[in-house]
Structures are given as structure tokens and as C-alpha cells.
Amino acid sequence: MTASLIAVEWRVACRLTDLLPERGACALFDGAQIALFRSWDDQVQAVGNRDPHTGAQVMARGLVGIRNGRRAVASPLNERVFDLATGECLSDPAVPALPTWPVRVRDGMVEVELSRG
Structure with a gap:
């Protein structure tokens, strides 16, 4: 049995200060659109920018908030x-x-982990 190796690569998306708190921004990595969201305490999260219901690349323009504590x-x-x-x-x-x-x-830069394999 051959194990497949998956290489992990951290790629710079932008400066943290480029992201406004509680707003989204879109980054493009090798054709993939990733929506980035910064919280008031400078935590950043990344999700796909494609709305799974409509197929439109719009999630970075969505409204950010709290639902059930999340x-x-x-x-x-x-x-x-x-x-x-x-x-x-x-x-x-x-x-x-x-x-x-x-x-x-x-060092003030937002990095996203991308896998290659």
C-alpha cells in the first residue's frame, strides 16, 4: 500500500489591517475564491466564497454576526x-x-493553509 503525501503550504492573503472587522473580503488562490472574515479581536476565519445554494461567488459580501453563540x-x-x-x-x-x-x-500578515497532494 502506498501512502499519499499531502504537502501543506501557507500562502499570504493580505495584511491583517487590510481586513475590516466584521466584514468580508475575497482572496483568490489558484482559481479558488476564499472569503476571509476578521473579528474585532483580530481572529480571522476562511470559508468558500461560493454560496452552495445559488452557486454565486458572494459569501465575502454577506452579513457577519452571531447565531446561537457562533x-x-x-x-x-x-x-x-x-x-x-x-x-x-x-x-x-x-x-x-x-x-x-x-x-x-x-507578523501582521494573514496566511491561509492550502494543501497540495
């Missing part, structure tokens, strides 16, 4: 609410979850 974003097209940590649709469990990516802030 940081969440509502799609600007249909108001479905997604957990920013897990991607889970909080308003309709039948809707597919948004993909999520690990994020870190190093």
Missing part, C-alpha cells in the same frame, strides 16, 4: 446563515456546508 455569515442572496468555523449551514441543515481553511496571522 460567529456566522449570512448569504447576501438568500440569507442562509453559515458558521464561520465549521462552514455548517445553521439555518437549513440540508444545505451543503461551506469549505473552510485554517488561517493564521504572522
Whole structure:
């Protein structure tokens, strides 16, 4: 049996100060659109920018808030609410979850972990 190796790569998205608190911004990595969201305490989370219901690349323009104690974003097209940590649709469990990516802030730069394999 051959084990497949997956390389982890941290890629710079932007400066932390480029992200406004409680607003989204979109980063493009190798054709993938990733929506980044910064909280007031400078935590950054990353989810797919594609709304799974409509297929439109709009999640970075969604409304950010709290749903059941969890940081969440509502799609600007249909108001479905997604957990920013897990991607889970909080308003309709039948809707597919948004993909999520690990994020870190190093030396004031936001980095997203991308896997290659």
C-alpha cells in the first residue's frame, strides 16, 4: 500500500489591517475564491466564497454576526446563515456546508493553509 503525501503550504492573503472587522473580503488562490472574515479581536476565519445554494461567488459580501453563540455569515442572496468555523449551514441543515481553511496571522500578515497532494 502506498501512502499519499499531502504537502501543506501557507500562502499570504493580505495584511491583517487590510481586513475590516466584521466584514468580508475575497482572496483568490489558484482559481479558488476564499472569503476571509476578521473579528474585532483580530481572529480571522476562511470559508468558500461560493454560496452552495445559488452557486454565486458572494459569501465575502454577506452579513457577519452571531447565531446561537457562533460567529456566522449570512448569504447576501438568500440569507442562509453559515458558521464561520465549521462552514455548517445553521439555518437549513440540508444545505451543503461551506469549505473552510485554517488561517493564521504572522507578523501582521494573514496566511491561509492550502494543501497540495
